[in-house]
Every structure is written in structure tokens, then in C-alpha cells.
Amino acid sequence: MAEKKIALFIDADNISSRFGKQILDALENRGEVFIRRIYGNWEKSSLHSWNDCIRNFALRAVQQTDFASGKNATDMSLTIDAMDVLHAGKTDIFALVSNDSDFTPLVIRLREGGMNIIGIGTANASNAFRAACNDFIDLNTLIDDKSAQVEPVVEEKELPAKSTSTRKKKSPVQMSLFDEDNAVEHKPQSPPAATNPKVISLDERKLQSERDKKIQQMHNALQESARAHADKTGFASLNDARQDVRQKNFNFTVHDFGYGQLKDFIVAYPKIYETRQDDNGQHFYYRCLADKPKVELKAAPVVDDRIQQLHDVLHEAAAQFDDNGFANLCSVGAYVNKQNLGFGVKDLGYGKLQKFIAAFPDIYELRRDENNAYFRCRQKKNPVDELEQLHNVFRETALLYAEGDGFVNLWWACDFIIGKKNLVREIKSMSYKDLAEFLSAFPQRYEIRQDNAQNFFYRCC
Secondary structure: OOOOEEEEEEEOOOOOHHHHHHHHHHHOOOOEEEEEEEEEOOOOHHHHHHHHHHHHOOOEEEEOOOOOOOOOOHHHHHHHHHHHHHHHOOOOEEEEEOOOHHHHHHHHHHHHOOOEEEEEEOOOOOHHHHHHOOEEEEHHHHHHHHHHOOOOOOOOOOOOOOOOOOOOOOOOOOOOOOOOHHHOOOOOOOOOOOOOOOOOOHHHHHHHHHHHHHHHHHHHHHHHHHHHHOOOOOOEEHHHHHHHHHHOOOOOOHHHHOOOOHHHHHHOOOOOEEEEEOOOOOOEEEEEHHHOOOOOOOOOOOOOOHHHHHHHHHHHHHHHOEEOOEEEHHHHHHHHHHOOOOOOHHHHOOOOHHHHHHOOOOOEEEEEOOOOEEEEEOOOOOHHHHHHHHHHHHHHHHHHHOOOOOOEEHHHHHHHHHOOHHHHHHHHHOOOOOHHHHHHOOOOOEEEEEOOOOOEEEEEO
């Protein structure tokens, strides 16, 4: 039977060069790797570590310049070449090496073309990319399997009588990730044959030790940044961590460890870091578990999502543009756009505002004439719900920022509410001129005080 033809495509931006040999070894028994291409912007210093692999394994390095800052043209270049190979009809198997979920549509298209797809990546590879492939090879598992194998026992010759000291033999593969004491070089009396794949050579152990040192440096930088920028709950912003790591001027990046970005590196260590994101998924935070407060503060849930925000604005607009009970949809649309919500109806899955309104017949009534569309609200917002939403925000702020006596500076609550524009409007619509006046109206819920600098504080009763 003829050996199957394999087309290998490597995304150098998302895979570390340290996996170069494992990639080729994994495909060795599956067929002939007759196409070997690796893609990246080779002007970047972070990719220069691939040079040895390119020479040793006869890889064809495809240069792809970044045409715009922050945009990765490598993915597109690799996709175009893969489709050319598919239509040429000369390959039986595609091997795609990456952790990037952006290649999932390419994998699906190649499978529709009758191809067998082998995905190759690390533990950080997206689930979508893994599921789309016929087979997925985890490079981390390959390395772990090699590290777990113990050096074969070598019979020791009888020592001369004058030698009375005995040494405890250490296997060179018995290394923890950051334990340098266990990584001491060992020189066996009878060195193993170079062809034995179960034995890690001294050079390989040295490279592994250097990599572990760099990983520990990255952890040290992240922990230092977290302590410098953490809030009262111990969480620090990823943006601050990026800046602090950049200022360290390391001669390496997380790309060298097989991670696409710093966020992926942090997520890969759940026993070291706890992570969270805001409601919009735009801001990422982390904290070191070693620095985690002894008492976990649980914030009260806040009724706040994008659909509810849009309903709030539509209720306001309906009242403002009311004409015999109905509001002109064109005027309402312009009003919604001015609110700068940070999203549109298309982000919620609706083509236009009229379709969003029509999707909630229990809330809105629609009517049209020859030229315009109008709507009105079937039910008024429950003022009790609006009020409770505000109280939830104040309770959540107190849980997050309260001092030892339970009081929290009103500035924190003000800063927390700024991002919730509908809440700011609701306070004014309830005839309260500011947050302090609102809190003072509920003495059964809040205790308030001022210091000599006229700073306002409150705590929940």
C-alpha cells in the first residue's frame, strides 16, 4: 500500500519552537510529510527560535508581513495555501499546528473536501479547533509522557575496594517544573545509547531547565504586578500586568512557551491564579491564590444585561417622544444611538430596532402607516424593581470596598455606577440630585457620615 501524503502547516505565532521535533515525530508513522510549511513574520525576534527547526527539519518558512498593527495576516496566508493544496488533490492528510480557534472554519472546509485533518497543539488549543479535527495531538502530553519515563537501569560494575563512599543515583528525568535541585546533571557510568527515545539527554535537560527559569520569571513578574495594582479583593487588571511585564525587558515572551497571549498563560495555571472578566468580556482580571483574602466577599447580583439596558432606553424614549400614546420609531432610533450603550441591536442578534421591538409583543405594541412605524409600551416599568436595582449596586460596592468598620467611600460607588448609565439616569428621574441625597433618603438601609475633608461615607445596615 502506498504511503499516505501529509501536508503540514505550522502557525509559528501560536506554537513554541520547542515543540518542533515532537511535531515531526508525531507524524512519522502516519505517512510521508511531503509538504512542510511554517508561517510567520520572521522579522519578529520572538520567532527567531524557530531557525534551527527550519534548518533541521527542512521546513519551508513562508514570510507574512503584518500589514497593520494588531492584525495577524499569517492566518489568512496559511488558509489560502491550504485551499490551494486541497484543490491540487495531491495530499491525503492535512496536519494543522496551532492553538488558534480562527482555523476552525478552515478545518471544517477541508473535511467537507474529503480530507482527513490532524490537529496539533498544546493544552491551550481551543475546544472548537479540537472538535473540528478528525484527530488531535496534544504536544504537552507528548512531553509529559517522555518526562514520566525513567532511565533504564544500568548495571554498575563493582567498585574498587578503596572506594567506600556510595552515592544515591538520581534519574535525570525526575524533575519538577521549578525545582532546580532536582535538575542537577547526572553522569551515569555507562551513558545510554543516543538512539534510546526514553532517555533525556543532558542538552535537553539544560534547555528544559532554562525554560523553567523563564517561566518562573514570568510568574514572579505577574505576582509582583498583582500586588502592586490589586484592589481590595486582590484582583489586578491584565492591562497593568502587560505593561509591567514589558518593562522587565525579558528576552522572551509567552509565545516561547506555546501561549498566544499573556491571558492564555495566566489561565493555564488555575492552581496559581484566579481569573474573572467583566460583563462585556472586554476587561480581564486575575489574582494570585496565595494572596487571596481569607474571607471571600460575595457581591449581590445586579440586574444588568444588554437586553435589559436597551429595554430601559426604549421606555425612556417612548415617554419622551409620546404622541397620543405612540412614539415615532425614527426619533426613538436616533435617541438610542445618542446613548452610546457600547452595543447595537445587531450585537443582540436583531437586524434592526423594529425587529427587536417586534420580538417582545408582550412589552411593546407596533403599528405602521404608509411612511413610518410607531410603538408604545404595553406595561410600565416597575418602580420597585428600579429602586431595588440601585440598592443592589450600593450593596455590591460595600462588599467590595468596605473598610474594617464596614464604611465605604461614596466615591467608589460613584465610580462603579458610571459604567451603568441607565442607573445614573434613574437616580435623576427619581428627583434625587446626587448619590448622597439618595442614600440619606433610606436611613433604615444605610448609615452615613462625613469626615473633616467633607468626604462622604456609608455602610449598609
